[in-house]
Amino acid sequence: MKKLIALLTVIGLFTFGINNAIFAQEDQVADNSAETEQVEETPEEAPAAPTAQLTSDDDEVVSQGIHFVLKDKFIQGGAMWMAPVLICLILGLAFCIERIFYLNLASTNSSKLLDKIEEALKSGGVAKAKQLCADTKGPLAGIFYEGLDRYDEGLESVEKAVESYGGVQMGKLETNMSWIGLFLALGPSLGFMGTVVGMVQAFDDIERAGDISPTIVAGGMKVALLTTVFGLITAIILQIFYNYILSKIDAIVNDMEDATIGFMDVLIKNK
16 A cells, blocks of 8 residues: 555656646747747837837746746756656655655554553453554554563563564664655755766867857856756755654654553553
């Protein structure tokens, strides 16, 4: 189920990214065609028309917002280096969303669960408490089930089982965090690599032209720096999700540790 959710998320995000790129290309082609037609239809006796056209374009860019600007700059950066950065963002977000879903499902009201276990021990004994834990979702209920399964061996065995299985559940909470960290580091790295390659290409253009022309230098450098910009945007987005997930894991782990102490107290009280 988790793999299916992650796969659907990746497909959805990747499709959304491709559609945005296609729409951005269509908007750019439409804008270029409109500008060409406007220039052809404008008579030479009307010098005020170009100024009006520029003002209209500026108003259109402002009205469409930063989303349009990002799509336009993404296309200008080139597919060779911008596509890997986008893939890092999509895959990183897919793993982040999968972890958030898993952690939300793993969260349990520990105090309420302990109260139910205590009531089950009083009314039906260990068998009823085990059935309650088996019917309850979440890693905490699984830890309690393993402890109750060794109840007949003594409280010392219960404590060892709770500690061992608790370590296993804590490890599951951190699953795929290494992949998120990989894409978090890989996104800006690919952006910097695209910038370096773009600068090298810009210097090659200068060498071929035999002159340091502002047009030659500015065009190459702008395209080169766009990869760094989008790499940093990818890193910022994934870093926010990464820190949120870490804080969520810490909160669940602390709650599990407190709940296991309460669980042992409940067993001692109802021994």
